[in-house]
Amino acid sequence: MKKLPAIIVLLISNFCFSQLKSVIIDSETKEKIPYVNIWVENENIGTTSNENGEFELEIDDTKIILFSAIGFETKKISSDSIKNILELKPLITELDEIIINSKKSSQELTIGEFKKSKINTYFACGKQPWISAKFFAYNEKYERTPYLKKLRILTNSDVKNSKFNIRLYGVNVNGEPENYIYNENIIGIAKKGKKTTEIDLSELNIEFPNKGFFVAIEWLIIEENKHEYNYTMEGSRKKLIGTSYEPAIGTVPTETNENSWRLNQGKWRKAWKNNNKAMRKYRNKYNQLAIELTLTN
Incomplete structure (x- = not known):
């Protein structure tokens, strides 16, 4: 019976903390996206995906997670919806007509x-x-x-x-x-x-x-x-x-x-x-x- 409180504490701890683990990929090319900026909304908790698009993040309870990467739309998603693979959608940018001039590099x-x-x-x-x-x-x-x-x-x-x-x-x-x-x-x-x-x-x-x-x-x-x-x-x-x-x-x-x-x-x-x-x-x-x-x- 003396072990019961310790077991209860352990169970509570497991419920309170969860480890998010996923690989972030391009939704169109399916290529992995490195160096994605990842934040828990309104909290000082975050991380970065590595060169292979992988990340791990420990949170307590269900949170809203923000994903920001250059060339992709910022994504906001509930932590309980994050699976083994997470996709980001490429930004669609309308570029003006570009006139390419040769650079002199003299100044x-x-x-x-x-x-x-x-x-x-x-x-x-x-x-x-x-x-x-x-x-x-x-x-x-x-x-x-x-x-x-x-x-x-x-x-x-x-x-x-x-x-x-x-x-x-x-x-x-x-x-x-x-x-x-x-x-x-x-x-x-x-x-x-x-x-x-x-x-x-x-x-x-x-x-x-x-x-x-x-x-x-x-x-x-x-x-x-x-x-x-x-x-x-x-x-x-x-x-x-x-x-x-x-x-x-x-x-x-x-x-x-x-x-x-x-x-x-x-x-x-x-x-x-x-x-x-x-x-x-x-x-x-x-x-x-x-x-x-x-x-x-």
């Missing part, structure tokens, strides 16, 4: 410059698949160098060759990131340590939209990005184990959050003010991603 213009030596604050990711975005407004002077050539991003990684995804968004009437201006993943590789990671966009033939656009960094909750570390709580000597998913992205302090947005719990929100008293340079300011964009003709 370049860099915007959003940062100094690596001046930055020591980073935006890091825990166990949820954050997306953080920086807006680049259009300027008439960009007409001379209208093509996106490369991105330079300040990264700091505790693991070798950590991966992150670049999403390029347009902007909606509320100033939020919406609709992709490029419908495929752009994977960045961050070497270990504090580095300036460069991403070549020159072969994509993307012109700077006249309404401006967002460069968004998506953290990937995949095994090769996982970093475990020891830490202690204030007032305690007990060592605890923390988990982060690399890389961290450098930030610069700004007076406004107009150009800085973050996606969590499946929703876009403006970046919040930094209240960390230990960081005098950033105190009561907003953290904007350290991203440089080079344009060419």
